[in-house]
Amino acid sequence: MSTDPTPTSGEGRTARSALLAEPAALVLEDGTVHRGHAYGARGETLGEVVFCTGMSGYQETLTDPSYCRQIVVAAAPQIGNTGWNPEDGESHVSGADDSSGRIWVSGFVIRDAARRDSNWRSTGTLEDELRTQEIVGISGVDTRAIVRRLRDKGSMKAGIFSGDALESSTEQLVERVRAQDAMAGADLSGEVSTDETYVVPAEGETRFRVAALDLGIKSNTPRMLAARGIEVHVLPHDASLAEVKAIDPDGVFLSNGPGDPATADEAVALTKAVLGEKLPFFGICFGNQILGRALGLDTYKMPFGHRGINVPVKELATGKVAITSQNHGFALRSPEGGTWESPFGPARVTHLCANDDVVEGVALEDGSAFSVQYHPEAAAGPHDASSLFDQFTELMSRTAGNAQGSSNRKAAE
Structure with a gap:
């Protein structure tokens, strides 16, 4: 034709x-x-x-x-x-x-x-x-x-x-x-990730320190964290748990990124190790798929994906709908009933796309780890979901040991 x-x-x-x-x-x-x-x-x-x-x-x-x-x-x-x-x-x-x-x-x-x-x-x-x-x-x-x-x-x-x-x-x-090669099976994180760690300093007083794994991170994400008093250490895609722990982080963040999440075995292994350390965890987009895999879910390639700045997402706990920015061609396969027993405790689907019921978020029931499929940094797009960065900050605030770690950090500074 x-x-x-x-x-x-x-x-x-x-x-x-x-x-x-x-x-x-x-x-x-x-x-x-x-x-x-x-x-x-x-x-x-x-x-x-x-x-x-x-x-x-x-x-x-x-x-x-x-x-x-x-x-x-x-x-x-x-x-x-x-x-x-x-x-x-x-x-x-x-x-x-x-x-x-x-x-x-x-x-x-x-x-x-x-x-x-x-x-x-x-x-x-x-x-x-x-x-x-x-x-x-x-x-x-x-x-x-x-x-x-x-x-x-x-x-x-x-x-x-x-x-x-x-x-x-x-x-x-x-x-x-x-x-040419198909997108299914493509491992692309290494192509887009930083070669070496860099730091985005906190705005004002440093409240927390976060290790952010760069799987294709967008510039506005560290800025959104920095605006909440978070010092962001952006690490290469193949960073080890030892390199993460060397930063002495109060939390770990997994970024967006390209490619097939089924190929991201290193990032899944790191996520499992982070969850085992009980470090507060937040992921977006590709990071949502990585957390889902670490918790035992499978992924699949969507017919044409979600790409735009007006995608409605429903939060299952409240029924609230946020208009979100999205860019993904793969998704998590939902477990029956939306809840399951993961290797790290009970887990649940937290968000669904209002258009097609695609999984848009998962979390551990104890609240220690959560992720969403969309882009709360809103670059470009609406700001409906920016409160997720506040949720991550609150998670670090109430996690055992973080208060002492933060006070030590302030004293050192």
Whole structure:
């Protein structure tokens, strides 16, 4: 099947600019081809194609390490109008002068590229940043048709081709797309994690110290913890229990990240060791799947996942619904009845997605460990779930021994 939409001419566009546009093609593994214009870098890129329903926050999306090896289709019709700025990036870059962040997506697919950036914080255009970071994209395609196809058929392998890469036949492009590795079975934490530990200091008085395992951590997460008086030590994905304990942490945090949680055996082993030490534990997104595995649950790949900033989640204990930011293509398989006996005591499902009943949170019944599938740091997205950071802080406050540890720390400082 081939789709060749001709982009409509927006206000101010000229026939000359249309003639100068370079061709590009988005090719799906089922043989579907969408032709449009080259956007960003020229060349070839491969990845799993997924769609994001967020109407804002494209810079945060592009720099989210959880999108590693994925080609993102923006459901919002116009992209690029707020340009690019040095503040909104969500990936930590060692030695960088700003936090504009490394772009982690493999490719970007949009309908209508803004003709110019218009925002007081903008320091450049989105397309220029894509070119600088060598990210291949495509514009002028029917993103509604692509999203509908992915909802019907599920996320699939894909590629974007422009420039010299378009010289191959359609059949050859489809074969290149199909030959790439699938996301199921992909172990990607090592690609996105920090190489060495770094520290995000607490704002004001240091109340607690947290060891945060970087499986693809977003920059706003340590900031949210720091704002609550928490000193955050961000550790590489393969950190050992000895390295965690060397920090003398009051709690342990597991971050979001890309790939198949079924491959994250090291992170699961570390989580089991942390639970055995009775250290307060909080995980989000990939960290939720890791905690679930440590507690004895299985994971599975979803047809097209949850990616957006308006996903409703129900807290089972209270019935309250929060609108959340999400980005995941895998999920925990719910146990019958929502409760089970884990190796560390009774456990339960705490949250479900109001749209499809996907597990959105798990916890130990004693309250010592909990996690959620969504992104309470809200970058980008609503702030409904930010109180989870307060819940983690309260957990550390009431955990035996933490009060003495904190007082010792204050005395030393």
